Amino acid sequence: MGLFDSLRSILGTSAEADATRAADPEDLFGMSTAYLTMEADLGFPSAGEAALCFSNVDSTDFASTVDEVEAILDAGQEETGTDHWRHSDDYGYHWFVLSDSDPEDLVTSVHFAADEFVERGYGSRLLAALFAFERGDAGEGEYVYWVYSFRRGAYYPFAPTGTSSRDSKQEFKLQSVLDGELAVEDDESYWYPLWPDRAGAHPWE
Template sequence: MGLFDGVKAALGIKAEADATRAADPEDLFGMSTAYVTMYADLDFESVGEAALCFSGVDSTDFSDTVDEVADLLHAGEEETGTSFAFHSDSHGYEWVVLEDDDEEDLVTSIHFAADTFVERGYGSRLLAAVFGFERPDGDRAYWIYSFRRGAYYPFAPRNGDRDGQLEFKLESVLDGELDVESDKEYWYALWPDRAGGHPWE
């Protein structure tokens, strides 16, 4: 199953039809305390990366918006050391991937990027923000924020399948701290394009 086989429905076309409200980048700040809880309660540390996924528009104004996001992140890179890179996947979706060992910087940078899209009138093009975690034993888990649904949900890949027990554990521990999607129909997997990779790779 490719990365966006389900995402088109979960974060794109279907979620747009079932959107609960407009994209609100302020929700992303909830991840700041979630990083602490993930480590203290579940022994998950940040992988040092997070990513913002969006769908592009073939227009000069949208290209200018992406350039503005890049300029903003570049200014932040000089101040905080948060590096970033843009890339397109094989499905035609765009990613901005951020790398920093400081979780607060990751959250702030993703918020700045998302907020810029919203301010420029492209909030509807935002699909998801993805935050990665890893245990010392190598287990990985992700919190995915759906801009179309205005909620987070957990994704725990394990050997080509999903660890449902871990996902429910993540929900039980973080629900209340994060606005967790109550309709599990929208807990779509974001499989990486390569084995062992992150969803944004």
């Protein structure tokens, strides 16, 4: 299953029917303490990057919403130094990518961006928020992620080992340590892979 297939599943009929509740950006704040556990207990420090993935709507109002989200991130950048940029992938999905050495700033910025989508009536267009961590046991340039699914209102771990394979053992370890600290998706069929286009890259690159 490629990136397009996995995101299509998140947006698809089954995911829509099985959605547990509406998108709630407040859930993102769970990552504010989880990143400490990831580094202290598991040896996975924050990679200093996070991303918000969303699908487009062909309307001037939605375009205005996206511009407003970018304006909010611009304002936040002046206070926190969190860099950000927009990216559109080859599958037609859109990303706000954020970079900051302080993971708390990343969480706050992703929350502000997601909250604006919800406030403007476009919470249904939010797909996922990804928080990247360096995978020290696998060498430089390898990452694990905590993915927040807005459809399911829950997090799940994702540990890609290439463009089409994942380390399930590592994912279950992350689940066992962080379950309770994060609202972890207990149905593993919803742990959608978000494959990078090349080994060692992020899904949004």
